Every structure is written in structure tokens, then in C-alpha cells.
Amino acid sequence: MTANTPLLQQLIDALKALPGVGPKTAQRMAFQLLERNREGGRKLGTALLHAMEHIGQCQSCRTFSEQELCAICSDPSRSQSSLLCVVGSSADLQAIEQTGQFDGRYFVLMGQLSPLDGIGPAELGLDRLEQQLAKGDVEEVILATNPTMEGEATAYYIAELCHRQQISVSRLAQGVPVGGELEYLDGSTLSHAFSGRKRF
């Protein structure tokens, strides 16, 4: 029999929504919070409810934001930059910000092209990206999608958009390990890849 009470079992089941958390880890997390850190558990519960409810996407770059415009898009020195970096996720944006190497603006795809999963240009907001490019103030688009097959296909598609509007396109330099995921790179690899980017 399971000796877990209904509330405890609900908590354990709910913890399995976290990536990399199976039943055993979920149980350990639940017990640890109950035994040693109820205040932390309460704070986490409240933070989750607030975040899930109030965090939307920036109307300009699509990164996560509870404001209409994120901090970067609200900063004129960045939102009027002629450099636009396209990334797959907010986590990738965050990883690039942490290198301190880039002071332009971003466009966050929140995914990558994957026709089999029903993810096409519309799902990645590429119509909105095209409108932004059509304004004519972007001189270079830096493609910083993941160096995976789907990331490359996505980059190729966006490069075509740019070519049609005669906008320069570059891609992060090799140095990014093939098949890896951008958000796990150390900052210095990412810095090198950034400064060594080449024309697409």
C-alpha cells in the first residue's frame, strides 16, 4: 500500500511536472520541504501561481515578460540598435546577455521550425519578424539558433527572409559544438562564437 496521504500524493504528482523529476525525486522533494522548509515551499507555491498567471511575452521581441515591453525593448539604446539577434528561447537570450558581448536587440522564436510537430513560421512569430525587418532600421541579423538540425533549418528560413529584404545575415561562429544546446554553453565559448560570427 502507499502510505502517502492524498495531499502528499498530489504534491508528489505535481512535482513530476518539473523537467528531470521522476517519482523518487518528487517524493524526496516533497518530504524535504515538509520536514525542513515549509516557508520555502509556500514561497515556491506563490511564485509559481504568480508567474504562470502574469508572465506573458514581450510585444516586440517575444521574450517572457510581465510588461508589454521587456527591459531590453524598453531601453532605447538597445531597441533602436541596427543589430538584431534571433534566438530560439528566452533561456538562450539570457545566456547571451550573460556574456555581456551583445548590446543590440533580440527576437525570440520560442521554438524552432518543426513541421511534424505543427510548428511553422506563424508559430515562431516570423510574420512579426518580417514586419520588423521591413521597417528598414535593421542592418544585420545574427542567427543564434541552436546548432541542431531543426535550429539550422530555422536559421536557413530566416536567412531567406533577410536576403529578400537585402539585410545582412550572420550566424554564430563555429565553436558552438554540433548537436549541443546553446543555453548550456559556458560564457567564454559563447563569447568567442559571438565575436567570430560569419556571414550566412
Next chain:
Amino acid sequence: MTANTPLLQQLIDALKALPGVGPKTAQRMAFQLLERNREGGRKLGTALLHAMEHIGQCQSCRTFSEQELCAICSDPSRSQSSLLCVVGSSADLQAIEQTGQFDGRYFVLMGQLSPLDGIGPAELGLDRLEQQLAKGDVEEVILATNPTMEGEATAYYIAELCHRQQISVSRLAQGVPVGGELEYLDGSTLSHAFSGRKRF
């Protein structure tokens, strides 16, 4: 700069209350919930608040329970058993229940003796255990504390309590790996250790 908004940063910080979750993992968890599973994030938030608020301890065996008595202590066929198994935590109780080898009652210490951390007999409810033993209906106490130094010291202390009341004491059989933690054992090792328990 960090590109995380205040709500997002609060969520990431709050996730670090979970055991084994550092800043990088916390960020990944936050993004994954926001991107792909907001419903799961909301459920987890609600489950955490309910659990932290409403889960207390069983008045008899001290395991986690939102009722005054847990399911085992509410079951007469178990709560009147002459076998009482003492465990360090609710997770250990749960691990033993899953072997299906034991149908007696439990006493959950919620810790182990650790004078340097201010954890003495009172903190482990040993006064209450002594009262339960004094009723005279327990014939054997099975000590299933962790096979660590502190677990052994705790077992020794409880064995003394039992000897004073002329109650038999046994300890889980060797087979439990020295220095290991009970809740991570596979069920069959634990079953063997249970059935091969020896007089203390």
C-alpha cells in the same frame, strides 16, 4: 545584465528551495513550465500551498498526515499490532510499506539524535514513544533507523528505552549497506533486511 523580469527571477529563486536544484536547473525548470506546461505549474503551485498549510503529523506515529491519525494508525489491524517499527522519516516508512513485508505499526522519529544540531530525545518524540511502550501492548520494537553513525546512536538510545520496559528489540539485518540511506534501497534488499532482522 540579467534579462529576467522580477516575477521570473522570483520563481527561479524560489525553485532553489528544492533539494539538488541550483540556479541553472531552476532557470531551466522555470522556462520549461512557462513555455510548455503552465497548467502543470499552476497545479504545482496550488499543491504546494495546500500541502505546506494542511499537512501536519499523525498524533500517534508522527508520520506526515493531514488527518489527526494517519491511514495506518486508523486501521485497527495495524494500530493494535504487537510489532512496532521505528523509522527516521516518513520516506523510510514509505519505503518499508512498499516492500509489503510489514503489517505492524510505526513510530516516525522525523530525524535522528544529533546533539550538535540540538536534536535530542524530545525533538524525536521519544517521550511519546516511551508512553506508547508503557501501555504494554508492544512485544517487539524493530529499529529501522539509517545504518549511519547517527542512526546507530539513535537505535542504541531507543534500545535502552525498550530494555528498561522488558520489550524485545530487533534491528534490520545486515544487508543494508553501511553508510547508505534507507529510502534509496531497492525493495528486495529491504525485504531481506526486514525478514532477517536480528535481536539487538
